[in-house]
Amino acid sequence: MLKIHSGLFKSITTGCLLAAGIATSASVLARDLTYGSYLPPQHPTSTGISAFLEEVEKRTDGSITYSFFPSGAAASGKEMLSAVRDGMIDGGFLVTVYYPTAIPANTTISDLSFWDQNSLIATAASIDTVLTGCPQCLEEFEEHDVQFLASYATPPYQAMCKDEFASGFEPDGMRMRVAGEEIGRWVSQIGGIPVNIPNNESYEAMERSQLDCVIGATSWLKSLSLSEVANSVVDLPMGAFLGGSLLNIRNSVWEELTVSERNAIIESTPVGVARTIFEYQKEEAEVREAASDQGIRFVPVSDQMKQIRGEFMQAQVERAAATASDRGVEDANQIVENFIANLEKWEQLLADPDITEQQYAALLKSEIYDKAF
DSSP, rough: OOOEEOSSOOOOOOOHHHEEESOOTTTTTEEEEEESSOOOSSSSHHHHHHHHHHHHHHHHTTEEEEEEEETTTOTTTTTHHHHHTTSSOBBOOOOGGTTHHHHHHHHHHHHGGGGOOHHHHHHHHHHHHHOOOOHHHHHHHTTTEEEEEEEEOOOOEEEESSSTTTTTTOTTTTTEEEEEEEHHHHHHHTTTTEEOOOOHHHHHHHTTTTTTTEETTTHHHHHHHGTTTTTTEEOOOOOEEEEEEEHHHHHHHHTTTHHHHHHHHHHHHHHHHHHHHHHHHHHHHHHHHHHHHHEEEEEEHHHHHHHHHHHHHHHHHHHHHHHHHHHTTTHHHHHHHHHHOOOOOOOHHHHOOOOOOOHHHHIIIIIIIIIHH
């Protein structure tokens, strides 16, 4: 059974178990692995991670079990990559914007955030690009002893603000929480002041008036309790988070697994991804309805602001490649082109607006994982 911990983290590695003589064969060793996230257990990503971990346990008949440490109990967002690499945990939610120089090729995809117009499509395109069209992306993770399994994309971000904007959205001089350089660049372009802090610190920062707005998924009104400090939502997509690695396993552990255990993990991955994305979709719909009932205003923007956003989106393609090249990424244009092509591919594959969570997981499996592994 999946164990979810929120208190003190204590790591027990496979190496320790072997040293203790508890088991003598890797093929018969019951592995209790550890997984970390800096976000709370009720967050959509944590729900998806839990679904993945539970599916692994089920498909391996208990030869692999997991202990899940959300809320930063194992490591903070900025420490997660080193925690996996150094063996403190066996896998963890890795967010590219915290490691732009450590995994720059992967960050190239995250820098195309304004191209996330639909989280189902952007998620599939991101995973497809890394696994089938970006050898550098996989090599970067391997250098940190990470076996990449999946990335994901949030629904398009919007600004949740303390101001009600009774006369319309006026961002000049407003301090806005951003995720990464690209959304920070957008905020600067519209006259705001970007502030790069982890999203789990946003509530306190808004409560103390250190922030005027948080740019993120509107589901955070619930999952991060921002509805208690926000009075408006600006009805304009402002990028999103996509990329990173929601699901992974330390490569040195991966190499010790049996073929059947690896297959079980691969087959479990689309289940966790689909649960994450559909949990976001469900929560977004519920939260928007609840926010309206609570008196939170959904503020429209001017045609001029929409035009500025469209121009920013188009400029992002060239800028993302240039930024990646500056970080030392080779053939950055190819990564960008592969991602845009995969967006078009998955837009066709996901044309049915009524696709179910199970159907989405099955498409990910047949179109990506069956071909990549």
